[in-house]
Amino acid sequence: MSTTARTVLFHEIGGPEVLRVEETRLPDPGPGEVLIDVAAIALNRAEALFRAGRYFYQPTLPASRNGYEAAGTVAAVGPGVTAFAPGDPVMAAGDIELGSQGVHADRILLPEDRVVARPADVDPVVAAAVWVGYSTAYGALVRTAGLAAGDHVLITGASSGTGTAAIQVARRAGAVPIATTRTEDKRRQLLDLGAEHVIVTGGEDIAKETRRVTGGRGAEVVFDAIGGATFRELGDAVVEGGTLVSYGWLDRLPIELPMNWPLTVHGYNNLVMSGSADGRRRTSRYLASGLADGTLRPVVAEVFDGLDRIQDAHRLMESNRHTGKIVVTV
Structure with missing residues (x-):
């Protein structure tokens, strides 16, 4: 069996105009995998560089995914997954290969160790803007x-x-x-x-x-x-x-x-913390504590409504007019 997803893809290197939202198919989660219904995604400079062919590795063409950050809810889990269950609030933990695992979509499939718990009282827009x-x-x-x-x-x-x-x-x-x-x-x-x-x-x-x-x-x-x-x-x-x-x-x-x-x-790069179980554990605890006491609160420059606004979100990223994170609700 499988499910469908609306996924941000690009088929050539270029500006924001190369981004498309297309229907893709995802298999049911296999051993150690988590299927997530995404509620919000956030942009990073890395994704604009990746799309333009100027990141430290090249896109996986002819159909490349993109995106490090997403927040949502577990839809299903594969055999052997013990840390998460359907309905759990979660977010992506960053350490992925953008071209094949990019999370800018309305439904994503990730290995269990690339998913972290989202505090239940943190809404998806805030959570999407937090991890990286x-x-x-x-x-x-x-x-x-x-x-x-x-x-x-x-x-x-x-x-x-x-x-x-x-x-x-x-x-x-x-x-x-x-x-x-x-x-x-x-x-x-x-x-x-x-x-x-x-x-x-x-x-x-x-x-x-x-x-x-x-x-x-x-x-x-x-x-x-x-x-x-x-x-x-x-x-x-x-x-x-x-x-x-x-x-x-x-x-x-x-x-x-x-x-x-x-x-x-x-x-330094993000893999230092995202790439190990201990790093993810420490970071998750730090974020949960800071979000709870109010000392950490992501600055959100603008929220775009719907994946179909992904080109506009990338244009704002490249304009350098914004302060903080750019978020797209799904």
Whole structure:
């Protein structure tokens, strides 16, 4: 037996216009698999890069799926699945191959270990916007960099979904978030979202401003989404022996390392937490706790109604006008 799903696919590399919503067939869940009725999906920069052929691996053409984040309810489980049952609220845990397992659809089939429980009181729109950004920020800042109360953390590209999550993760740790953005119009937004200071890179020097607002010391931690040649310059913004975490490459040129040693540099990706049972357990507990006490709450820039708006959602992603996550209800 099988079931049908409306699935976001693309058959060629290109802009948002290549995305199509098509009917596909899914088999009944096999051993260790979970069938999920999706209520909401969220976008990440990675998916726009993947669609355009500029991600770190290429799409699976002639019919490629897409999407890391989805939230919904278990429809059925396969033999051997013990962690979930029909009716359970869940969300995708990120560690998938986009071309074959992408979750942007109204019904998806995933391995049990790529699914995590969704707190029952967290609605699908919020849940869809949570996993990638917060697991990345928590894993990079808290687990990897050891961010502590009183530390200053410089967050580049801070208006993104992961950037806004990092501001909240920093504040939850008692640290002081310093945010960067390219344009003046996002300064007020980022301050309202919890950034202690905002540096507008279009007219301000990141290193000089960071040292000014930290009393000349610099930041203990840098959380960088950009890479390229600017990564080298961020070395001037950290304290002696500070930590830089590179998690993105919005600049497609090779990353250049700072020369002002001693310092520590980490290359980080979401698989660090999503790729192991212990990482998923720790992240799930962290998210549940933060969502419950209100210290974590994803910033949702816009919610599009229905999968047929997927092209519009990708256009907004590429416009860079938004702050936070873009969500599509299903």
